Amino acid sequence: MDLDENSKLDTVLLLDADVADLFADLSQYETDLADHGTYFDETASARTAVAAPRDIVVIFDMATGNSGTLVDHSNGVTIGYRIEVVAGAVRCVEGGTIRTAASPLGIIATPRKILAAWSQFPNGTSTQSVLVLYNFATGEWVHAPDATHASTTPNPSHTLTIKARSGGSSPYPNTLHQVRIGRRFHSQTETSEDWVALTSPGVTLGARRVEGTPIDRTTEIGSEGSFTGPAVLATGRSTEADALRLSSPLVNEQVRSPLTLRNTYTPARWHRPGWAGAPESRMLLSTIFLREVPPNVSEVFVRVHVLHYTAGAAIVPVYLRAFSFDGYSDPEAFCTDEGTVIADHGVGGAGEWVTLGPLPVARDPKGQSRFCLGYNFNHDVAAAGLTDTRLLIRAFTVEALPK
Structure with a gap:
C-alpha cells in the first residue's frame, strides 16, 4: 500500500x-x-x-x-x-x-x-x-x-x-x-x-519572458543559418540578457555586527593596499567574496550601505572603492570610481546607500572573480576629526550588468 x-x-x-x-x-x-x-x-x-x-x-x-x-x-x-x-x-x-x-x-x-x-x-x-x-x-x-x-x-x-x-x-x-x-x-x-489547505502558488504580475524559438534546418526554410542568421542571433541574445536581469545578485550581504573602521586601519591582517591604481584605498579582507560570473558579464554594479559618524566634535570624509581581481599573485585587478561619504549620520543613525557604480570584472580561468571593498579616511590627509571619524559597512551588493 x-x-x-x-x-x-x-x-x-x-x-x-x-x-x-x-x-x-x-x-x-x-x-x-x-x-x-x-x-x-x-x-x-x-x-x-x-x-x-x-x-x-x-x-x-x-x-x-x-x-x-x-x-x-x-x-x-x-x-x-x-x-x-x-x-x-x-x-x-x-x-x-x-x-x-x-x-x-x-x-x-x-x-x-x-x-x-x-x-x-x-x-x-x-x-x-x-x-x-x-x-x-x-x-x-x-x-x-x-x-x-x-x-x-x-x-x-x-x-x-x-x-x-x-x-x-x-x-x-x-x-x-x-x-x-x-x-x-x-x-x-x-x-x-x-x-487544512495547501496554499496556492503566487501570481506573477509582471510580463512573463518567453524563450526564443531556435531556427535550424528542421524548420524547412533552408539550411541552418540561411535567411535567419541575424534573427536567430538577436533572439538568443535578448533571451540571454533577460535571463541575466532576472538573476540574483552576485553578492547581497548584510552584516549583522559590522566592524568599526577608523584611520588606523587595524587590525593589519584584515587590510591590504588597494590595487588597480588605487593604493590609497585599504582593501578590507573581510569583504572578499569569490563568485562565479556569467560568461557574458563584463561589468557589475556595486552599492554599499554605511554608517558614518564621529566620536569627537569634527568629522572627515571617507572614500570608498570596490575591487574585482582574479586572485593570482600578480593579479589583474579593476576598481570603481571613488564614492564619498560626507554626512554625519550620528551613532546609531540610519546611514546611507553609496553607489560605487559599474566595476569591470577580472576573472580567473575558471570564470570566477573576487569582489572586495576598499576605503580610506580623508585620503590620509591630516585634518581635525581624522582620528575621531568612524565608519561601519552594513551591507554590500554586487549585481550583474548584462551586455
Missing part, C-alpha cells in the same frame, strides 16, 4: 478514518493498533514513546459538553503524554502536569470538526510546548501561549491508547478522524498545509 501524503519521515503513527479503519496504521511502520471497539491501543509502544522534539495532531468532532481522552501514553498511573478534553478545553498533559491548554472557538451543541496540534522542541535544558487549535467549520485558529517546562521522556513499556486512557477509561464520546505522532517539531504553518 502506498504511504499516505501525511506520513512523513518523522511519522511513527498515522491513523486516518477517512482512508481506512481508525486502528489501521498508515505510516511507514504499518503496524495496526488493537481494536477494542470504543478505543484502540498498542501495548509496550516504544515507537510512540517520543520525547521532544515531538508532534501530535488529533482531528476530532467536538460539541459543547464533550469530555474525554483523545491520546494517551501511560500505564494508567504514570503519564508520558496525554491530550484530553475537559470542560470545553483541550489540555496537554505530561507526568500529571498540564503543560498547555486552550479552548477552540465556535463550539456549539452540534459537533464540529476540530484540529489540535501539540508540538514540542528542546529549549536549552527545558522543553517548549506549542499548541494550536483550528475549527474547520468557522476557519478560526487559537494559539495557546507557548509554555517552557521540564523535559520528560515517555516510558517505552507503556501503552499508547487512542480515544481513551489506558484500559479504556475516560473514553471520548465523539468521532476521531485523524491522529499523527511524529519525532519532529511541526510549525503552525506546516500543520495548516498538511491538514
Whole structure:
C-alpha cells in the first residue's frame, strides 16, 4: 500500500478514518493498533514513546459538553503524554502536569470538526510546548501561549491508547478522524498545509519572458543559418540578457555586527593596499567574496550601505572603492570610481546607500572573480576629526550588468 501524503519521515503513527479503519496504521511502520471497539491501543509502544522534539495532531468532532481522552501514553498511573478534553478545553498533559491548554472557538451543541496540534522542541535544558487549535467549520485558529517546562521522556513499556486512557477509561464520546505522532517539531504553518489547505502558488504580475524559438534546418526554410542568421542571433541574445536581469545578485550581504573602521586601519591582517591604481584605498579582507560570473558579464554594479559618524566634535570624509581581481599573485585587478561619504549620520543613525557604480570584472580561468571593498579616511590627509571619524559597512551588493 502506498504511504499516505501525511506520513512523513518523522511519522511513527498515522491513523486516518477517512482512508481506512481508525486502528489501521498508515505510516511507514504499518503496524495496526488493537481494536477494542470504543478505543484502540498498542501495548509496550516504544515507537510512540517520543520525547521532544515531538508532534501530535488529533482531528476530532467536538460539541459543547464533550469530555474525554483523545491520546494517551501511560500505564494508567504514570503519564508520558496525554491530550484530553475537559470542560470545553483541550489540555496537554505530561507526568500529571498540564503543560498547555486552550479552548477552540465556535463550539456549539452540534459537533464540529476540530484540529489540535501539540508540538514540542528542546529549549536549552527545558522543553517548549506549542499548541494550536483550528475549527474547520468557522476557519478560526487559537494559539495557546507557548509554555517552557521540564523535559520528560515517555516510558517505552507503556501503552499508547487512542480515544481513551489506558484500559479504556475516560473514553471520548465523539468521532476521531485523524491522529499523527511524529519525532519532529511541526510549525503552525506546516500543520495548516498538511491538514487544512495547501496554499496556492503566487501570481506573477509582471510580463512573463518567453524563450526564443531556435531556427535550424528542421524548420524547412533552408539550411541552418540561411535567411535567419541575424534573427536567430538577436533572439538568443535578448533571451540571454533577460535571463541575466532576472538573476540574483552576485553578492547581497548584510552584516549583522559590522566592524568599526577608523584611520588606523587595524587590525593589519584584515587590510591590504588597494590595487588597480588605487593604493590609497585599504582593501578590507573581510569583504572578499569569490563568485562565479556569467560568461557574458563584463561589468557589475556595486552599492554599499554605511554608517558614518564621529566620536569627537569634527568629522572627515571617507572614500570608498570596490575591487574585482582574479586572485593570482600578480593579479589583474579593476576598481570603481571613488564614492564619498560626507554626512554625519550620528551613532546609531540610519546611514546611507553609496553607489560605487559599474566595476569591470577580472576573472580567473575558471570564470570566477573576487569582489572586495576598499576605503580610506580623508585620503590620509591630516585634518581635525581624522582620528575621531568612524565608519561601519552594513551591507554590500554586487549585481550583474548584462551586455
